[in-house]
Amino acid sequence: MPRSLAYERDNALNAICPYFTMFPLEYPLGVLKQYCKANPVVMDPFCGRGTTLFAARKLGLASRGIDSSPIAVAIARAKLAAVKTASALKLAKRYMQEYEQATVPESSFFLAAFHPDVLRKVCAIREGLLRVRRDTDSSVILRAAMLGCLHGPMSKTPERRSYFSNQMPRTFSSKPDYSVRFWKEKGLVAPQVDVLKVLERKLTRLNNIQLPQTGVLTDARKGDSRRAASLPPACRDFSVVITSPPYYGMRTYVEDQWLRNWFLGGPDHVVYGKSVQLQHAGFESFAESLGKVWKNMARTTAAELDIHIRFGIIPSSKTDAKALVRASFESSGVQWTEVSVHSAKTAASGKRQADHMAAGSAAAREYDFHVRRA
16 A cells, blocks of 8 residues: 555645544645646635645645634645744744743643643743734744644653643544543543643654745635635636535534634633534535535636535435535536546544544545536
8 A cells, every 4th residue: 555645754744733534635636736737726615724735835836725714724824834943943932931921721621631831831822823913934834833732642752742732632622521531530641741842843844845835824714615705806816626625414623623723812612503614404505505615616717617526424414425515516506517526535534533532433435526617
């Protein structure tokens, strides 16, 4: 079996922060190689952690990304940033000194999740980043690296520790009450790690990575891809869309990233039911909701438009994924031609990450679609 691109050093920037239901780099790279000669602008209306944007940048292509999640946008922007690891570390050190009196959460979760010294330093860097008025490459890289180090599995070897927290999954934030019970039952104590050393280990992997500069940080933007406002005139120049919409039946994207959301300025507890993702009330509502995205994408000024989609259904939904995607395009009111559809590999990465906290998770069945505007 060929080695995954995720493990190649040249792609370390794409792995700066793992993200639940992330799709493999091989998919957008494989698609984009078909279009390179035409030098298209690439769009991802559900950009997540920015894998499509990273793939486009590797190939020297300009790209745009939209996501409703501030966590996703923070990670995706790092894929567009100039990598300045020494500058990002210097910024972290400065924030730790300037904001050492930053407010620290006092809930049972935070007291059990982080060593007191670690939490104070994390909160200091958080405070510094929250005060940034205009992002730089260094602040964007530091923010994404902090999100990537915020929680994950513990290593017994101090020099190999890559996360700040007590034992947790690395792609999603386990819920507070469950986490505290788990740690007590297992006798797990939050490690006293050197925050700068953990960051340095993360950022050192990015050293000597040579990537073309193909856009600006704000090419990854927070927005709702169903709405015209998310696609201003200056961003309607794309001719290739590569995306993976939220899985049908997956309603907990916001709740599952609550700890990273706290780091970005959100509440220090889980807030339920605040997602602005697609409607999951039923087949028709989801198709109609997704159809609004395709209609919005069709507003591009490019003469041709190709859309490539990797789409999944969580097993408990028992819904026909192919029928759902086709219904969404029909709902858009735009004329489309289905070029191809075939089964993708099973998405088991979420299952592997869930195992770190003994949480149940089933792999999803995914399909790859290629649709062209008629």
